[in-house]
Amino acid sequence: MNGLRHIPGFGFLLALALIWCAVSQGEASSSPEMETASCLECHAGKKADSWRSDLGPHAELPCQDCHQGVAVYPHENSKLAPCLECHTRHGRAVIGDTHAGVACAACHLANLRPLRPVPGGPVKALAPHNLRGGLTLHLLVAAPAPTSCRRCHHAANQVGASAALLPAKGLLCLPCHDAGLGLTEWPSRIALGVFALGLLAALGFWLSGARQPGPPLEQDGELRPSLGTRLGRGLTALIMDGLLQRRLWRHSRGRGLIHALIFWPFAARFLWGLIALVLDEFWPHLPISQAMLDKNQPVQALFFDFTGLLVLAGVAAAALRRLAGRNGLPSGLPGPDWLSLGLLGGAVVLGFVVEAARLAMTGWPAGGQWAFAGWGLSFLFQPGAPLQEAYGYLWYAHVLAWCGFVAYLPFGRMFHLITAPLVLALRGADAH
Numbered sequence: 001m002n003g004l005r006h007i008p009g010f011g012f013l014l015a016l017a018l019i020w021c022a023v024s025q026g027e028a029s030s031s032p033e034m035e036t037a038s039c040l041e042c043h044a045g046k047k048a049d050s051w052r053s054d055l056g057p058h059a060e061l062p063c064q065d066c067h068q069g070v071a072v073y074p075h076e077n078s079k080l081a082p083c084l085e086c087h088t089r090h091g092r093a094v095i096g097d098t099h100a101g102v103a104c105a106a107c108h109l110a111n112l113r114p115l116r117p118v119p120g121g122p123v124k125a126l127a128p129h130n131l132r133g134g135l136t137l138h139l140l141v142a143a144p145a146p147t148s149c150r151r152c153h154h155a156a157n158q159v160g161a162s163a164a165l166l167p168a169k170g171l172l173c174l175p176c177h178d179a180g181l182g183l184t185e186w187p188s189r190i191a192l193g194v195f196a197l198g199l200l201a202a203l204g205f206w207l208s209g210a211r212q213p214g215p216p217l218e219q220d221g222e223l224r225p226s227l228g229t230r231l232g233r234g235l236t237a238l239i240m241d242g243l244l245q246r247r248l249w250r251h252s253r254g255r256g257l258i259h260a261l262i263f264w265p266f267a268a269r270f271l272w273g274l275i276a277l278v279l280d281e282f283w284p285h286l287p288i289s290q291a292m293l294d295k296n297q298p299v300q301a302l303f304f305d306f307t308g309l310l311v312l313a314g315v316a317a318a319a320l321r322r323l324a325g326r327n328g329l330p331s332g333l334p335g336p337d338w339l340s341l342g343l344l345g346g347a348v349v350l351g352f353v354v355e356a357a358r359l360a361m362t363g364w365p366a367g368g369q370w371a372f373a374g375w376g377l378s379f380l381f382q383p384g385a386p387l388q389e390a391y392g393y394l395w396y397a398h399v400l401a402w403c404g405f406v407a408y409l410p411f412g413r414m415f416h417l418i419t420a421p422l423v424l425a426l427r428g429a430d431a432h
Helices: 010-029 031-042 044-062 186-207 227-243 244-249 253-282 286-293 299-323 338-361 372-378 387-409 412-432
Strands: 113-115 124-126
Touching: 113 186, 124 412, 186 387, 244 253, 253 299, 253 412, 286 299, 299 338, 299 372, 338 372, 338 387, 338 412
Parallel strands: none
Antiparallel strands: 113 124
């Protein structure tokens, strides 16, 4: 060793070796395995040998990734990192509803109890006292599953959830709500089947008539309009006469207002639902996607309540106009259809009742006051187990009323709300 000291640069090489050893030792002590092992010395207890199975997919992560601030002891002020720092928010296609304000742990950690500490506040997850500090708190479960959903959706639950496990909104809900494309419950399946049969019967009736010959290629020295010209005329007629209902306004301003109060809110809600569907399908993590699906988001709450009241006003105006004997229609056009009006009006009224029950059941959450009609009705309800039990029946009553309207639509006189824009577009295309 004494001889080595006389080697040129030996002191410098020795210093580098010592620095390398110190750095290597520091890296080893701060590795994920070492960090987790230091936590297990206190928190694993008798489960130290099987902790990986308890942590599940998070077993390879150091504790500090989720428990921020625990590297400093004592760590009473540590906090949990938001799950969305690593994970992507679920879309409606996965969980059926947005579950805005529900903590991830309420569904994904098996040994925690969902709880809404403050009425109207977010749903959190509470650890039982006999498990506090143990690794069994970290046991992950695959959600959604009926067992995980039943943690909240049961009688006398403490989160203000419906006791009934209700299906997600499907295809027939799309004209009024943000919804998916499936048929998630039996009333929708029956209603769509009856609607399809009625539509086929109507098509058979229309096609059975004699077709009038179209204009000749040349008439009075003028050529027949080209395909592009006819498409342009048809599109113009669809927008001006079908959507904006120009012809109806010219015939009767009162009847035009009634149609506008019913048709335009449905069109606006349908457009909202389509945009929300696309965003939820492709970009569920975006803030705008979650905002368009959150029932308590102020813009959505105000929009759906306002348009719902417009539809209800149109139905009431049509009924009053009929009772007063003032149709204001040219001969040959249909008048109001009492059964259609009753089913449509009943569906809208029950929709407000369901919304009011939800607001009361969940403790009047922040933002819900923008749904002003439902908010006012909600004070007629008392939160608690009876309302949680009744909510499912109210929900299905609303669904049955709407599905009844859809099933009867091809057989009633309100079917012209769908067919009239198409007919007017075809007539506009053939006009010359």
